[in-house]
Amino acid sequence: MAAGTEGGTQLQQLLETSARSSPEKTAIRTDGGDVSYSELCALVGRVAGALTGSGVDKMDRVAWLLPNLIEAVACSFACYSVGAVSVPINVRYSSEEAAYMVNKVQAKVLFLQADKLDVLRKLSCPVQVVVLGAARGQHRSWEEFLQTKARACFQPVSAQHPALILFTSGSTGHPKGVLHSHGTCWAAIDTSARSFRLGSDDVVLVGKAICHAGGLQTQLLPTLLVGGEVVLTMVPPPAKAVDLIQNFGVTVYAMLASFLLDFVEHLETTRQEVPSLKKVIGSGDCVPLPLQARFHKLFGWPVLEGCGITEIGGYFALQPIGKEKPGSIGIPTPGTEVRLVDEEGKDVAVGLPGEVLLKTPSAALGYWDDPEASSLLFRDGWLRTGDVAREDEDGFLWFVGRRKLIxxxxxxxxxxxxxxxxxxxxxxxxxxxxxxxxxxxxxxxxxxxxxxxxxxxxxxxxxxxxxxxxxxxxxxxxxxxxxxxxxxxxxxxxxxxxxxxxxxxxxxxxxxxxxxxxx
Missing domain, CATH: 3.30.300.30 (ANL, C-terminal domain)
Structure with a gap:
C-alpha cells in the first residue's frame, strides 16, 4: 500500500496491519492465482497511485462494475487509501440501471470489463474509463492505468469521512446509494469478524458478490482483518464450491439461503465429504426449518442464520455459535441495540411483532444525494429497517416479514x-x-x-x-x-x-x- 498510513483510519490501516504480521501468507486465492498479503498491498499501492495520477482526490467517487476479482478488491482498498469513495455496482444490473448509478454519484473513474462497454452509451456524466480486458478507442486498459504515476497518494481522513456507497433498491424503484463512512465500514467489518469468531487460521470461501455488503463487509474484509485466507471467485455452483472447500481446506462458507438449498441437495446426492468446513451461514432470506434439519443431518452441527441490511453494512442479528435456536435469526450482534415498535413508534411487548429499529456504530450516514429518503431512515436517532420481527423470552429475534414492497x-x-x-x-x-x-x-x-x-x-x-x-x-x-x-x-x-x-x-x-x- 502507499507508504505510511500513520494517522489514517482503522479502515485505511486494515490491510497493512495484517500484511505486517504475515507478509508472505496467502491473502486471496483466485481463479487467476494466489496473492500474498505483501503482493496485495503492493497492488493496492499501485492502484492508489494511479488514481491520484488520474486526478482523483478526497470525496471523488470511483465506481467499479466488476465481478469478484482481485482488481475489484484493489480498487476498494485504494479508494480508502486516497480518501475517495468506492462505489461497487452489481454486474447483474442492466446497462441502463448501471448507468443510472454511475450518473447518480457523478463518478470520476469507472472500472469495468470489456463486455460491459454498452453502459457507456447511457452515461450523462464525464468519466474516465478503465477497461479490464481489451481496451477500445480512448479508454485505458487496466495495464495502462497502472502505469499512471503520482508522487504521493495516501491521504489520512477522519472516521466520519465517506468511504463507500452501496446501492440498494428502494420502494420508489430507483436504486438508493447507501453512504457509509470509514468508521461505519470498520464497525461492520469488525462486528462480522467477532460474531463469526474468525481467526488467522480460517479459510473463508466468499459465497456472495463483493459489490454487496454481504460479500464485501461480512466475508472478504473481516477475513483480511484477522489475517485469514480468502478464496475468491464468482458465487460458485455447488460442485465448484465443494472442489474449492476440499482443495483449500475452507473452514467458513456463507451464502444466500437459496444457494444453501442447492449446496445441501448437491451433498445429499453426491455424498462428498467436506471435513474442513466448521461454520456455514445462511442469510438473505429465511432458512426453512426443513432445510436446516437436512443440513444438520449432513454435518452434525447447525447452520447459522442471520439478518442484515445494507444500511448497516452487515448483520444486526446472528445465531450465537453454540447456543442456536433453529428458525430464529439469532440475537443482536455485538454493539447493536434493537427495538421493536408499533406503527406509533411505541415498544411492543415480548412475543408481539414490531418494526425493527437499530442503534449501531455501523449505521449508514444516509442516502447519497437524497435528503428526503435520508430523513426518513431514522426515527429519534434509531435506524428504521422496514423489517418486522418478534422477540422471545430469551432475547432471540424471529423474522416476520418486510414492511416494504421489495x-x-x-x-x-x-x-x-x-x-x-x-x-x-x-x-x-x-x-x-x-x-x-x-x-x-x-x-x-x-x-x-x-x-x-x-x-x-x-x-x-x-x-x-x-x-x-x-x-x-x-x-x-x-x-x-x-x-x-x-x-x-x-x-x-x-x-x-x-x-x-x-x-x-x-x-x-x-x-x-x-x-x-x-x-
Whole structure:
C-alpha cells in the first residue's frame, strides 16, 4: 500500500496491519492465482497511485462494475487509501440501471470489463474509463492505468469521512446509494469478524458478490482483518464450491439461503465429504426449518442464520455459535441495540411483532444525494429497517416479514416500481402491478398483473418477456404475466396490491400443481 498510513483510519490501516504480521501468507486465492498479503498491498499501492495520477482526490467517487476479482478488491482498498469513495455496482444490473448509478454519484473513474462497454452509451456524466480486458478507442486498459504515476497518494481522513456507497433498491424503484463512512465500514467489518469468531487460521470461501455488503463487509474484509485466507471467485455452483472447500481446506462458507438449498441437495446426492468446513451461514432470506434439519443431518452441527441490511453494512442479528435456536435469526450482534415498535413508534411487548429499529456504530450516514429518503431512515436517532420481527423470552429475534414492497429473489432486491416502469414502455400495456409470490427455490419471485390497452387482444407473454429482457436484469424479470380487465382498488383508491399478491400466489400455485401432475 502507499507508504505510511500513520494517522489514517482503522479502515485505511486494515490491510497493512495484517500484511505486517504475515507478509508472505496467502491473502486471496483466485481463479487467476494466489496473492500474498505483501503482493496485495503492493497492488493496492499501485492502484492508489494511479488514481491520484488520474486526478482523483478526497470525496471523488470511483465506481467499479466488476465481478469478484482481485482488481475489484484493489480498487476498494485504494479508494480508502486516497480518501475517495468506492462505489461497487452489481454486474447483474442492466446497462441502463448501471448507468443510472454511475450518473447518480457523478463518478470520476469507472472500472469495468470489456463486455460491459454498452453502459457507456447511457452515461450523462464525464468519466474516465478503465477497461479490464481489451481496451477500445480512448479508454485505458487496466495495464495502462497502472502505469499512471503520482508522487504521493495516501491521504489520512477522519472516521466520519465517506468511504463507500452501496446501492440498494428502494420502494420508489430507483436504486438508493447507501453512504457509509470509514468508521461505519470498520464497525461492520469488525462486528462480522467477532460474531463469526474468525481467526488467522480460517479459510473463508466468499459465497456472495463483493459489490454487496454481504460479500464485501461480512466475508472478504473481516477475513483480511484477522489475517485469514480468502478464496475468491464468482458465487460458485455447488460442485465448484465443494472442489474449492476440499482443495483449500475452507473452514467458513456463507451464502444466500437459496444457494444453501442447492449446496445441501448437491451433498445429499453426491455424498462428498467436506471435513474442513466448521461454520456455514445462511442469510438473505429465511432458512426453512426443513432445510436446516437436512443440513444438520449432513454435518452434525447447525447452520447459522442471520439478518442484515445494507444500511448497516452487515448483520444486526446472528445465531450465537453454540447456543442456536433453529428458525430464529439469532440475537443482536455485538454493539447493536434493537427495538421493536408499533406503527406509533411505541415498544411492543415480548412475543408481539414490531418494526425493527437499530442503534449501531455501523449505521449508514444516509442516502447519497437524497435528503428526503435520508430523513426518513431514522426515527429519534434509531435506524428504521422496514423489517418486522418478534422477540422471545430469551432475547432471540424471529423474522416476520418486510414492511416494504421489495421482492427478495435469491438475496437480490427487486423494486416492483422499477419493473412496472419497464412494463409501461411496452406499446400494448396500459398499466401494471408487480407483486412477489413465495417460491421454494428463490424465496420470492415477481409476478406481473397487466392491464392491456386493448383488453380483447392483450400482448403475449412472449412479447412481454422479450421486451423486458432488454431493460432489466434477469433476476428482475417476472416469472408470470397475468391479465385483468380492471385493477382492483383499495379503500383509499390505490391499486390493491395485497389482493393482487394473494391472487397471484393462488394462480401460480395452481399452475405449479398442474405442471407437477402432468409430469
Amino acid at each position: 421482492i427478495v429473489r435469491r438475496g437480490s432486491n427487486i423494486a416492483p416500481a422499477a419493473v412496472e416502469r419497464a412494463l409501461a414502455t411496452h406499446p400494448e400495456v396500459q398499466s401494471s402491478v408487480v407483486v412477489g409470490v413465495s417460491d421454494a427455490l428463490d424465496g420470492q419471485v415477481p409476478v406481473a398483473w397487466i392491464l392491456a390497452k386493448n383488453p380483447s387482444c392483450p400482448p403475449t407473454s412472449t412479447s412481454l418477456a422479450e421486451h423486458m429482457s432488454k431493460r432489466l436484469a434477469s433476476f428482475e424479470l417476472p416469472v408470470l404475466y397475468l391479465f385483468l380487465d380492471a385493477m382492483p382498488l383499495n379503500s383509499v383508491g390505490k391499486f390493491d396490491r395485497a389482493e393482487l399478491q394473494r391472487a397471484a400466489q393462488d394462480k401460480r400455485d395452481i399452475l405449479l400443481h398442474a405442471k407437477r401432475a402432468g409430469a
